[in-house]
Amino acid sequence: xxxxxxxxxxxxxxxxxxxxxxxxxxxxxxxxxxxxxxxxxxxxxxxxxxxxxxxxxxxxxxxxxxxxxxxxxxxxxxxxx
Numbered sequence: 001x002x003x004x005x006x007x008x009x010x011x012x013x014x015x016x017x018x019x020x021x022x023x024x025x026x027x028x029x030x031x032x033x034x035x036x037x038x039x040x041x042x043x044x045x046x047x048x049x050x051x052x053x054x055x056x057x058x059x060x061x062x063x064x065x066x067x068x069x070x071x072x073x074x075x076x077x078x079x080x081x
Contacts, residue, residue, distance in 0.1 A: 001032055002076040004069050005037040013054045016047045024075055028054070035078075041065040 003024060003029045011019065016036060020028040028034065029049045036045045046057040069076055 001026065002035045002069070002078060003037070004076055005073055006041075007036045008043075009038045009043060009045065011045075013047065013056050016045065016056070017054060020047070026075070037066065037068055041068050 001024075003019075007016070007019060018033070019024050019030045020034050021034075026034070028047065031049055031051075032055075033046055033048045036047075037043070042061045044057075044059045044066060046051070046059075048055045048057075
């Protein structure tokens with residue numbers, strides 16, 4: 001699931017889990033990967049439950065930005081395709 005609105009990138013594991021539960025109204029402990037972007041769209045954070053804990057991955061682009069859907073409230077679901 002892709003959160004289409006930028007998030008505060010000072011948030012860590014617990015802050016992003018709280019955001020998924022309270023603002024996106026989703027269960028972060030299902031194995032779904034949640035993707036968050038920074039305001040400038042040059043950084044991503046992903047969180048995922050791996051059955052033993054929350055895993056967070058972080059990616060920062062040095063010279064470009066990620067292509068991103070229009071900024072709006074809500075989520076966008078992605079498929080493997």
